Structures are given as C-alpha cells and as structure tokens.
Amino acid sequence: MALCVELGDGISAEVNTRVRALEFLIQAEGLSGIVETVPSFRSLLVYYDPDQIAFEALCAGLGELAEEATTATLPPARLVELPCCYDPELGPDLTAAAERLGLTTDELVRLHAGAEYLVYFVGFTPGLPYMAGVPERIRLPRLQTPRVKVPAGSVGLGGAQYCIYSVESPGGYWLLGRTPVRLYDPEAAEPTLLRPGDRVRMRPIDRAEYDAIAARVAARTYVPVIA
Amino acid sequence: MIRVLDPGPQTTVQDLGRVGQLRYGIPPSGPIDVRAFVIANRLVGNPDGAAGLECTLVGPRFTVEAACAIAVTGAEAPVTINGTPAETWATLALAPGDTVRIAAARAGVRIYVAFAGGLDVPPVLGSRATYLRGRLGGLHGRALKRDDVLRLLPAPLPAPRRAGPGERPTFESEPEIRVVLGPQTDRFTAEGIAAFLGGPYEMLPQSDRMGARLSGPHIAHAQGHDIISDGIALGAIQVPGDGQPIVLLVDRQSTGGYTKIATVGSFDIGRIGQVKPGQRVRFRAVDVAEAHRLRRAWQASLAAAAEGLQRREKVS
Numbered sequence: 001m002a003l004c005v006e007l008g009d010g011i012s013a014e015v016n017t018r019v020r021a022l023e024f025l026i027q028a029e030g031l032s033g034i035v036e037t038v039p040s041f042r043s044l045l046v047y048y049d050p051d052q053i054a055f056e057a058l059c060a061g062l063g064e065l066a067e068e069a070t071t072a073t074l075p076p077a078r079l080v081e082l083p084c085c086y087d088p089e090l091g092p093d094l095t096a097a098a099e100r101l102g103l104t105t106d107e108l109v110r111l112h113a114g115a116e117y118l119v120y121f122v123g124f125t126p127g128l129p130y131m132a133g134v135p136e137r138i139r140l141p142r143l144q145t146p147r148v149k150v151p152a153g154s155v156g157l158g159g160a161q162y163c164i165y166s167v168e169s170p171g172g173y174w175l176l177g178r179t180p181v182r183l184y185d186p187e188a189a190e191p192t193l194l195r196p197g198d199r200v201r202m203r204p205i206d207r208a209e210y211d212a213i214a215a216r217v218a219a220r221t222y223v224p225v226i227a
Numbered sequence: 228m229i230r231v232l233d234p235g236p237q238t239t240v241q242d243l244g245r246v247g248q249l250r251y252g253i254p255p256s257g258p259i260d261v262r263a264f265v266i267a268n269r270l271v272g273n274p275d276g277a278a279g280l281e282c283t284l285v286g287p288r289f290t291v292e293a294a295c296a297i298a299v300t301g302a303e304a305p306v307t308i309n310g311t312p313a314e315t316w317a318t319l320a321l322a323p324g325d326t327v328r329i330a331a332a333r334a335g336v337r338i339y340v341a342f343a344g345g346l347d348v349p350p351v352l353g354s355r356a357t358y359l360r361g362r363l364g365g366l367h368g369r370a371l372k373r374d375d376v377l378r379l380l381p382a383p384l385p386a387p388r389r390a391g392p393g394e395r396p397t398f399e400s401e402p403e404i405r406v407v408l409g410p411q412t413d414r415f416t417a418e419g420i421a422a423f424l425g426g427p428y429e430m431l432p433q434s435d436r437m438g439a440r441l442s443g444p445h446i447a448h449a450q451g452h453d454i455i456s457d458g459i460a461l462g463a464i465q466v467p468g469d470g471q472p473i474v475l476l477v478d479r480q481s482t483g484g485y486t487k488i489a490t491v492g493s494f495d496i497g498r499i500g501q502v503k504p505g506q507r508v509r510f511r512a513v514d515v516a517e518a519h520r521l522r523r524a525w526q527a528s529l530a531a532a533a534e535g536l537q538r539r540e541k542v543s
Contacts (some may be wrong), residue, residue, distance in 0.1 A: 002460035038458035045458025123482035126252040171460045186363040192251040
C-alpha cells in the first residue's frame with residue numbers, strides 16, 4: 001500500500017528540499033508502519049503496512065511531519081566529484097549545443113563544469129540522478145527526436161534539468177560528454193553511487209584520463225571522490 | 228544440485244523481493260503472483276521468502292542430482308517426472324537423476340517452482356530476487372540458460388502436502404481487477420474515467436514483469452498526459468498520450484512522468500499477472516477502506532491456505 005505526499009506544485013530546490021526533509025524526518029522519528037519512501041521533484045511516495053498503522057493515523061502523522069519539513073532539518077549533503085570527458089566523440093551534441101547557445105565549446109564546458117548540481121532524486125532507472133543547478137546561459141529545450149540508445153555515463157542537458165544516464169537507455173537530452181564513473185554497477189556492494197540530496201561537480205578530463213579512469217573502474221580499483 | 232536442460236522462455240530466481248532500494252531507482256522484483264509463490268514454498272516446508280523459480284508461460288526442464296522435494300504452483304501447466312504426469316500444487320519427492328518437465332501453461336502466465344531448502348544464490352542488497360533490466364540478483368542477474376546449475380540450501384525432506392481445490396486459483400475468462408482511483412484522476416475527463424471503468428481491456432503480448440500493457444477503450448485526458456515525474460506505486464496504472472493503460476508491476480521504474488488514473492490493489496496484482504496475452508480484464512473502483520479490507524481478507528485467505536496444507540500432511 002502506498003500514498004503520495006505532495007509538497008508543492010512546481011520544480012524548485014525549495015520544494016524538493018522539503019520533500020527530502022520529510023523523508024529524513026520519517027527516518028529520524030521512525031514513524032511506525034512505513035516500509036519505504038521514494039522522493040521525487042515535489043512529492044514523497046510512502047509505502048506503508050496497514051496492519052501496523054491505520055490510514056488516518058498515517059495521514060495525520062505525515063501531515064505533522066510535513067509541517068516540520070523545512071530546509072533547516074536536513075544534515076549536510078555530500079559533495080561528489082565526477083570526472084567528465086567533454087569530447088565530441090563521447091558527447092555527440094557538444095558542438096551543436098554550443099552553436100545553438102552562441103558559445104564556443106570551451107565556454108560551454110566551462111559553464112557546465114563550473115556549476116554545482118543538486119541531486120533532487122534518483123530514479124527511473126537504477127542510480128539515475130535528476131539534478132538541478134543548470135546555469136541559465138546553457139539551458140536548451142530537449143531534443144526533438146529522442147535517441148533510441150544513450151550509453152551509460154552520458155551527461156545530458158534538457159531545459160533546467162541535468163541528468164547522467166546510469167544504464168544504456170533511450171534519451172532526449174543533449175549529450176555533452178561522458179563520465180567513466182559507473183553510477184550503477186550491479187556487481188558492486190553498493191550498486192548505486194548517488195543519493196538524493198547529493199551535490200555534484202563535474203571535473204573536465206581529456207580522453208587519455210577518461211580511458212585511464214575507465215580502466216580502473218573496470219578493474220574495480222577506482223574510488224570516486226566524495227567529500 | 229539442479230541442472231537446467233531447457234530454461235523455458237523466461238525463468239528467473241525470485242524471493243519475496245528487496246525492500247528499501249526504490250529511492251535509488253532499484254525496484255523490489257520478487258514474484259508477481261505472491262500467493263502462488265508462498266503456497267509453493269509452504270508445500271516444501273520452506274519459509275515464505277525462500278528463493279524459487281518464476282517461469283513465464285512455459286516452465287523449464289531440469290534434472291536433479293540428489294534427492295529433493297519440489298512443488299509447482301501458479302499457472303496451470305502440466306508437469307511430468309521422467310515422462311510420467313505428476314501433481315501440481317503438491318509436494319513432489321524427487322530421486323537422484325529425475326528429470327522434471329513443466330510444459331506450456333493451459334491457463335495463467337506465471338508458474339512457480341519451489342525447492343525444499345530454497346535456491347542458493349548470493350543475496351544482493353538483502354534479496355535473491357532477479358531484476359532483469361538491472362542485471363541484479365538471482366543467478367548472475369539474468370534469466371536461466373541451458374546448462375545452468377543451481378544449488379539448494381540444506382533442508383530436511385518435507386512431509387508431503389497438497390493444496391485443496393479451494394486453495395488453488397480459478398482462472399476466470401474476464402477477471403475483475405479492483406483499483407483505487409487516483410492519484411491523478413483529475414487529469415482525465417469524466418468520459419475517460421467511465422471508459423476505463425467500462426472496459427474491457429485486452430492484455431498485450433509485450434507485457435512483462437515491469438508492466439502489463441493493455442488495449443481497450445480510449446482513456447481521454449482532460450489536460451495533457453505529462454506530469455512532473457513522481458514515485459510509482461506497485462499496481463499504478465499509467466495512461467500515456469495514446470490513452471491506453473499500463474499496470475506497473477514488480478520490476479517497475481521507481482518514478483515516471485505519465486498521469487496515473489488508478490492503482491491496482493496489492494491483493495489483485497497476482498490475478499492480473501496471470502492474465503494471458505489476448506485475454507481481457509475489467510476494472511472496478513473501490514475506496515481506500517475497502518482496499519484495506521480486501522487486503523486483510525487476502526492475507527487471511529493465504530494464512531488459511533497454510534492451515535489447509537498442514538491438515539493434509541498425511542494424505543499423499
């Protein structure tokens with residue numbers, strides 16, 4: 001059984017922070033009967049066991065916690081640095097995106113890698129982060145025709161949203177480059193890298209470093225930089 | 228030890244699924260028909276969550292290298308041991324070298340095979356369930372292949388049991404599936420909701436463990452089919468722009484951006500999961516209180532089924 005708690009209407013850091021704060025409060029206060037929670041842009045999906053908590057009591061409890069769920073309640077977020085190779089071969093839309101924005105590719109890379117992104121939530125496919133924080137200057141509408149296959153690790157822009165494809169999947173975002181780090185590795189002890197609320201920065205790397213890190217990732221000797 | 232001679236079209240290792248990973252985008256997986264899965268485990272003396280097999284439309288053919296006990300439940304599929312017909316919904320004692328064949332289902336889709344002791348594959352994130360799209364859990368994160376070898380956890384051979392006729396499912400030609408309307412009912416026209424509840428909807432062959440795709444009366448949106456992506460509950464019914472419903476199941480995406488007209492009650496997930504491609508279903512709306520009541524009745528019936536099995540302990 002599940003119910004959805006909506007904390008706002010639009011996509012904003014403020015609304016999403018309240019969503020994550022509500023999830024944090026549920027964990028911290030140990031509201032009984034809650035099985036698991038799924039944060040997204042503006043709502044929290046709450047799976048519950050009706051044998052442990054009555055629906056009315058659950059709604060009342062969640063209502064109270066939602067009132068408390070302000071930005072002040074969350075613990076400090078992690079900062080994850082992801083190396084990214086902005087190479088037209090790995091980011092097939094880099095040149096076209098720069099042209100459309102009236103920028104050189106170097107300027108686009110500098111703006112993209114200069115920003116800090118907030119992971120609103122992780123979902124759709126395992127380990128895929130939905131991120132905000134895209135500078136106004138580099139926002140683009142999504143591609144007219146989505147690609148059938150986007151390789152894992154591709155970093156993509158679509159409007160104010162930014163994502164990194166965690167597994168090979170179809171996709172409609174502009175692909176600027178690729179990270180050799182695996183956001184989802186089913187054979188790792190912790191298969192997913194990013195968590196809701198993480199801050200993410202991209203570190204531009206050249207193709208040689210991309211290949212070197214990819215080799216270490218494959219050999220399972222690479223440790224991502226997390227502060 | 229079990230050697231797979233022919234895996235069938237899609238046979239996976241499942242237990243009752245992994246909890247707590249949806250916030251990282253990893254679905255619970257586990258059996259679609261929980262009732263049939265649990266009864267299979269109880270027939271071989273296992274805890275409800277022991278790992279067994281879920282097969283799709285056609286079961287596997289396999290040999291066992293040591294004496295063991297199995298039970299086959301779920302979809303109605305003929306079972307033979309060394310070519311001789313064997314019972315379903317009952318404990319089957321196997322001798323070393325026995326070959327079991329589970330043929331195509333005559334009714335239903337998902338067949339379950341429980342093994343006394345349970346299948347011994349390494350738990351991943353607390354579960355042995357296979358998540359095919361994520362290549363996670365089960366046997367190397369994939370469906371069984373020919374020549375795969377499965378090991379069993381040690382267990383005593385169970386006393387033979389049999390499920391009574393009341394404990395076996397009836398496969399109706401047009402089952403009625405109970406749903407709670409929402410959470411985005413306001414995004415559909417009154418005619419759209421009436422069409423949805425009027426039905427019937429036909430199960431499409433591209434349905435899988437992620438979602439049951441249906442085709443039937445067009446469900447009209449009032450104001451567009453996209454929403455700000457949010458969490459997708461088990462049984463949520465998405466309606467994309469084409470007006471056709473998709474019931475999201477155990478391997479579902481954790482979040483999505485299509486409007487959801489209703490949610491199938493957990494007690495009816497197994498029933499819709501047993502509907503064959505080409506077969507039709509209808510939806511009936513119930514309120515949350517009724518859904519909770521139906522869930523309790525479902526649990527009580529499963530508990531009673533366990534009692535029934537115990538009473539038949541000496542029969543077979």
